[in-house]
Amino acid sequence: xxxxxxxxxxxxxxxxxxxxxxxxxxxxxxxxxxxxxxxxxxxxxxxxxxxxxxxxxxxxxxxxxxxxxxxxxxxxxxxxxxxxxxxxxxxxxxxxxxxxxxxxxxxxxxxxxxxxxxxxxxxxxxxxxxxxxxxxxxxxxxxxxxxxxxxxxxxxxxxxxxxxxxxxxxxxxxxxx
Numbered sequence: 001x002x003x004x005x006x007x008x009x010x011x012x013x014x015x016x017x018x019x020x021x022x023x024x025x026x027x028x029x030x031x032x033x034x035x036x037x038x039x040x041x042x043x044x045x046x047x048x049x050x051x052x053x054x055x056x057x058x059x060x061x062x063x064x065x066x067x068x069x070x071x072x073x074x075x076x077x078x079x080x081x082x083x084x085x086x087x088x089x090x091x092x093x094x095x096x097x098x099x100x101x102x103x104x105x106x107x108x109x110x111x112x113x114x115x116x117x118x119x120x121x122x123x124x125x126x127x128x129x130x131x132x133x134x135x136x137x138x139x140x141x142x143x144x145x146x147x148x149x150x151x152x153x154x155x156x157x158x159x160x161x162x163x164x165x166x167x168x169x170x171x172x173x174x175x176x177x
Contacts, residue, residue, distance in 0.1 A: 117147035
């Protein structure tokens with residue numbers, strides 16, 4: 001009988017062993033979690049940069065296809081891009097009627113954590129919270145760029161060529177242009 005009782009205690013785990021495993025898991029989680037968070041924010045930033053290029057392409061295509069100027073409105077305060085056939089200072093650009101009658105009005109809101117750092121239009125940095133790129137029916141635009149960032153070390157600079165109105169992405173460490 002004594003042998004059997006001894007063998008049963010070998011099959012289980014002691015409280016000390018369980019606490020040791022839980023503590024080890026906690027330490028590993030604390031070490032791994034920041035890396036996972038950083039990689040997720042990098043993915044968000046890269047996706048936002050690619051989406052910005054797609055929005056630029058859409059604005060250019062709308063201007064060429066509809067044979068009229070289109071604006072890519074950049075709102076740093078709302079952290080969004082809007083493609084519109086109305087200029088930045090047009091009084092009823094976002095009225096309900098304008099939105100419902102304009103199928104070309106598209107809005108892209110950047111994901112949480114991704115911010116518009118700098119806005120450059122026609123080689124001038126825009127300090128206002130809003131700025132705009134103009135896309136013309138001939139396929140050109142006024143050119144410039146914007147800086148997307150998630151923190152002080154990771155950023156993408158999107159450059160919009162004024163002749164072809166195409167956008168390119170450059171990865172950088174707080175790149176200034």
